[in-house]
Amino acid sequence: MEKIYNDYSRDGIEIHTDNFRDDSLLRAGLKMNHLRMIVMIEDHGQISAAAEAMNISQPAASRMLSEMESIAKTSLYERIARGVVLTPFGSALAKRARKILLELREASREIAELRTGKGGSVYLGSVAAPAISLVVPAIRRVTETYPGIEINIQVDNSNVLARELLAARHDFIISRIPDELNPRLFTAHQIGIEKACLIVRKGHPLLEKGVVSLEDLTGQEWVFQPPGTLLRRRLEDIFISAGVPLPENIVNTSSVVLTLAVVCKTNAISPIALDMAEFICGQSSEAGEACILPIDFAIDVKPYSLITARERALPPSALLLYDIILQESRGMHA
Secondary structure (H helix, E strand, O other): OOEEEEEEEEOOEEEEEEEEOOOHHHHOOOOHHHHHHHHHHHHHOOHHHHHHHOOOOHHHHHHHHHHHHHHHOOOOEEEEOOEEEEOHHHHHHHHHHHHHHHHHHHHHHHHHHHHHOOOOEEEEEEOHHHHHHHHHHHHHHHHHHOOOOEEEEEEOOHHHHHHHHHOOOOOEEEEOOOOOOOHHHEEEEEEEOOEEEEEEEOOOHHHHHOOEOOHHHOOOEEEEOOOOOHHHHHHHHHHHHHOOOOOOEEEEOOOHHHHHHHHHHOOOEEEEEHHHHHHHOOOOOHHHHEEEEOEOOOEEOOOEEEEEEOOOOOOHHHHHHHHHHHHHHHHHOO
């Protein structure tokens, strides 16, 4: 491998450096698809899943990994019981590869904005409550000042959003850091506590009781978010702490629209963010047939934060929306 030798003097001290060329990996044949593959392996932990994400066959993905190890002249991953894990060498390459791919994405975004004359684009993810109470008012403010800005929003649970952020598909998220992810990967600024409630259809038999207790909810039909999501875990903890049997007759869905459809057409109960419930209930549509069920216990969910990926700077358009959302959150708690 070609080396560069430099001799120079600084502060009267003779210094000799013996460094490999900084483009040695490229000269050895490292390609953009190699960078994408090592990032996909880190994200998915399985060669088959990484291959599917890149729309190639598993044998092709395995060959690509072998090529990378030949180029790097070291082992980049190890097989484990449930897939593969990167070695320290693979992790180092993935970290740099992710930054390179992100910079290329930002370059593409900037060129497109210059070509079209738009004021920039923002990619944002949010859990339900702050999407309504914070993001919508912030969007109104930012579009009034910068009408050319384009805002892309994904509303989902924290587990999905955090991984989308790490995959550089979002500039920032309003969410929580999942317990299974390394918190050192993120920078978080806590901005609020999400309150939740239970909704039922108008005319539901439980509404005749006035204020409902946990014991009254035993044996009822439910629509829940998927297992492991934060709001569902919180409600399950409330049942367990009170010694009340957990719900058994359950429909699982992450779709708010489907949740409302089931609630409005059956006797099912569903926990949702209070901000969303207040927005939906009473609307002049079939979704407005849902109403908040009065209960004698609180459903407070873990605080949510404005979260960015550590060591990744926000582009100007995203920083603008981030700052306005932060201002909105301070106004809510003033």
